[in-house]
Amino acid sequence: MTTVFRSTALDAHQRGREFGTTFASRVRANVETYHAMFDRLSAGTFDVAEAGRAALAATTAFAPPLAEEMHGIAEGAGLSPELIGALNARTEVLATIRAKTRGECSAVIHLPADLDAPVAVQTWDWYAIFRDSWLVWEIPLADGTMTKTMTEYGIVGKSGLNSRGLGLLFTILHHSADGGRIGVPVHVAARWALDSAANIFRAGQLLAQADVSASSSLNLTAYENGIGKAMSVELHPGGPSFVLPDRDGFLIHTNHFLAPGPAVHDTEPRAYPDTLLRHDLLRRQLGTFARPTATDVLGVMKRHVGGEGAVCCHPEPGEDPATAYKTLSTVILDLKAREMTVLDGGPSEH
Template structure:
């Protein structure tokens, strides 16, 4: 069952302190598990406290309220704030350490021409040792709006939705320019976008201003009245690229760049071509489909083709969990209502959510 936590405080420091007090054990576990991961994959020596401090400086400059939230979370949990900075920048630190990691996550969005109810679904694949270290966090704001995000304990956000008609899905990317420094953490950029933006143009401007040091695709979905739009913002150190749905409103994203010129420096297809297989499979299963629902998309994602690199992936039985990938969450976002449904594990574990027509 998905654990859902709703903050009671709207002031950032107090909200962070409350979250830290309520989840101290899980935050400690998340920091410790990332420390082990960094040690295992690093190709160079590193000082995690220094990297965390550098990340905090970026967070303070880009999103001051989230910096204050992390200070409160550190106070509440008893975890030194530099380590919270480090796990919020886990994508940037993994790139900085030169880790050779395959991509994770498959995203599908379908936009109808005259409907404000887009379909937006993704799988979140990550290391299996983090299977018990995520939650759904509901974050009320002083103006009455609400941000809801699926994230890891101690990390301010990831994929999610707000009550102002914006949602976001998340896919990691890898580029040859990644990892030269510690830039704005992409997880912070995603959460700050949900917290601070009222429409898709504001969101595009904010994400375009983020000086990132590691690549990710943030797929924005926007709804106003009976109009909707979607665009994948491919962030990388050279600046963002934009990918829009096809003529039928279908947008599929896995873990390779679809925009130029960034795709020329894409390292993913050479090392982990499963991203191309997943993209092709989902596109073929969903293109030109009429009346597409979240259940249809989850049924298309219920594929174990490629084994541990499948859309719905599982650790190899009998082998140590550490270092193996798994689909940790199947996530359905309803942007029109400002809500999301986080289904633990892959689509295959939720037959009631799979369309069979």
């Protein structure tokens, strides 16, 4: 069952403290599980505290209120701020230690030809040990707007939407320049775009300023003044790149770069070519619909072809739980109604 939590505090630090206090055991569990993963993948040579300090410094420079929120989460959960900083920079830490992690997620956005509201759906695929690590966080802001995000306990944001009609779907990417330092965490960038951007143009502009050290695609979609819009911002060191929907209105992102420039330095297809297969399957199957609905997209996403590399993925029989992959949740954005539905598990489980 999906946990939904709505904050009551408007001050960033107090909001984080409220969250950290409410979910102290869940936040600590995520910190411990990720810390164990970092130690395992780096053979215990990685300085998590230093990475956390770097993440907090980068967040303070890019999105000061979110740094305050992270300090509040740490206070509420009884942890050092550096550990919460490293948790929010888990993508950047994994890139720095050159961990051979699989891609996460498949995202679909479709813009109708009549400019009506977009359809936006994604799966979130990650290690099965994190299946209880996430929730939906509803965040009222001081300006009267609200951000809703599906995120992990202790991480400030991921996929979501805001009450101004802006939505964001999130998939990880891998570039040869990733790692080497800790820049603005991509999860921080995603949340800050939802909190502070007035529209999709401003969101793209803001994300372009993020000095990132790891790659991800932040797939923006919006329904503003009765017009649907979409654009993928592919964040990477030296980037970003921008991708628009194709001639049929589809913007489909798995875990490889779509822009030709960074695609030259893409490390994902060689390691995990399922990203290409998932993209191809989704585009061909959804292309049979003149105007796909969210239900149509979910139906296509139920495919298990490819086993662990499928759009809706499940651990292989007998696989080590520490490395097994699973679709942990499925996100559906209703831009017209400003609502987000998050299903517990993959599309085939519903």
